[in-house]
Amino acid sequence: MDSTTVYVKTALGHEEVATRGRHVPARVRAMLIIIDGRRSVGELLANHPAPDEARDHLQTLVDGGFIAPADAVAADSTPAAGMTGEDFAETRRAVAAALVDFLGPDADTFTPRIEHAASRDELTAECETLFRMLEQTVGRARAERFRDTVMSRLG
DSSP: OOTTOBEEEOHHHHHHHHHOTTOOOHHHHHHHHHOOSSSBHHHHHHTOSSHHHHHHHHHHHHHTTSEEEHHHHHTTOOSSTTOOHHHHHHHHHHHHHHHHHHHGGGGGGTHHHHHTOOSHHHHHHHHHHHHHHHHHHHOHHHHHHHHHHHHHHHO
C-alpha cells in the first residue's frame, strides 16, 4: 500500500458509516470513519497508535470496496444523475434548509456535513444518518417528514 495514496469512501463506505449494515468490525469501522479524502495513508498511519494494525484495516476496507483511491473515484463522482453541479448545490442548500426547519439553530452542528457532500450518494448517506439522529431527538413522525422532504429532492 503506497503511503502517498489518498483514499475516499465509496458509496458502500458511506452506506456502512450511515447504517452499519455490513457489520464491519469496530476498529475497521473507526478507520473507515476517519477516511476523509484529504489525508494520505502515511498521514493516517503516523497518527495511529498501532500503524501495522491500521494498515491491515485500510487493506480490509479496500478489499471490501468501502474505500478507493481518490483519483479513481473522482471520475465517477458525478453530483447526481441528471443534475448539473448547480442543481446539486441547490439540492444541498435545500437539504440544509430543511434541517434548519427541523432543528433550528442546533442544525449548525450538522449542516457542514451536508455542505461537504460531493455526490448524491454521500448526501443520501448523510441524510439517512440525520434521519436516525432526528428520530431519537424529535420523534419518528417528524423525522419521517424530514426524510420525505429531503428524499423528494434527491429523487
